[in-house]
Amino acid sequence: MASGIPIEISGLTKRFGHVTAVDDLSFTVEPGRVTGFLGPNGAGKTTTLRSLLGLVKPTAGTATFDGTPYAKLERPLETVGAALDAAFHPGRTARDHLRVYATASGIAKARVDVVLEQVGIAEYANRRVGGFSLGMRQRLALAYTLLGDPGVLVLDEPINGLDPEGIRWIRIFLQGLAREGRTILVSSHLLSEVQQTVDEVVIISRGRLVKTGTLSSLELDSAPRTVVDSPDRSALATALDTAGLEYTPGRQGFIVDEPEPGRVGHVAFVAQVELNSLHRLRSGLEESFLQLVGEPNGPDATGLEPAATGTAAAEASGGPEASGGPKASGGPEASAQPEASGPADQPDAPDAPPAATTESEA
C-alpha cells in the first residue's frame, strides 16, 4: 500500500462563466481518518474534487496531493484512487471492467479479484454490470479506486443509494482503510448520511468554506437550549429580559439561549412567574449542519412554530429576530440556493473511466 499523504486545497477558485462554483477555498485533509466533504447540492463539492483530479482547470489557487498536482503524480492510480461520475459498460462483467483499467495502468491483473473480494462482490465478478443494483455499482466503483492499492481515496457521494446494510458496510470498510493510514475524502450533501462514517468534516456552501474540524466540534455547535412557557408570557418575557437571557418566541413557549432549564426555572421563580412548561431542547447535528450551510429548516428549526406577530411574547422579545435563535451563518441570502444542477459535462460514455476527463465552461 502507498502511504497516505495530505490533500491540500489552497485558495481554490473556479468560475464557469459568471457562476463561481468554488470561491477561494482552502483546507487540508490528513491521512489516517475519514473526512466528510459536505455541502448542499450545488455547493461546489464536485468542482473541487474535479479540480483536485485535474479534470477542471482552476481559475485560481491549487489542489494537490502533498504539493503535487494529480497530473504530475508519477503513478497516479497507485497514489490516488478516485471515483467520480462512475460509468460502466453495461454489457461488460465486473471483472472485465476492472481488467481493462488494470491493463491500461500496468497494474497486476491479480489485483482485480483481490479488490472484488475486498468490496464484497467477488461472487458477482462474472455478471454483467448492466444488471447491477446502484449499491453494487457503488461497490464496483470503490473496487476500481482500490486497484492500485493507493494511499489516498477520493470518493464522490459513495453512500448515495446504499441500503442501511450497505451504509453500515461502507462505514466499517472506509474506517478500516483510514486506520491503515490512508487519506479518505468522502463527499456528501447529507450530513446524516455520513455522520457515522466520518471523523472530520469540511463543510462548504456556495463555494466557500464554512467549517472544518472534527465531527464532535460540530456537535458542540448544536448547543442545547431551554424551552419555557407560562400562562403569562408577558411576565415571563420581562423576567428573562431582567435576567439578561436571550430567547426566541415559539408557539410552545420561548426558546432560551441557556442549556440549563434549572437556571431558567430559577429566573421565573425569583420573578414569581408561573410556568406550565420547562424542558431542554437539544438540536441535532443535522440542524447544526443546515444552519452552517444557510439552510435553516424553516423559520424555527427547533420544530416549534413561531408565535404570531403582535402577541405579548413576540412584542416583549423583540420579535422573531431576537437573538437566541438559530445562528445561521448564511446571512440574509441564507435561503437563496444556487441551482442544484451538476456539471453538464459528464457523458455516460460506456467506456469512459470512472473519472471522466472533459470540461465544459458555461
Ligand SMILES: Nc1ncnc2c1ncn2[C@@H]1O[C@H](COP(=O)(O)OP(=O)(O)OP(=O)(O)O)[C@@H](O)[C@H]1O
Ligand atoms: N461544467 C460546468 N459548467 C457550468 N456550471 C457548472 C459546471 N460545473 C458546475 N457548475 C456549477 O457550479 C456550481 C457548483 O456545482 P458542483 O457540481 O460543484 O456542486 P456540488 O456541491 O457537487 O453539487 P451536487 O451535490 O449537486 O453535485 C453549481 O452552480 C453548478 O451548476
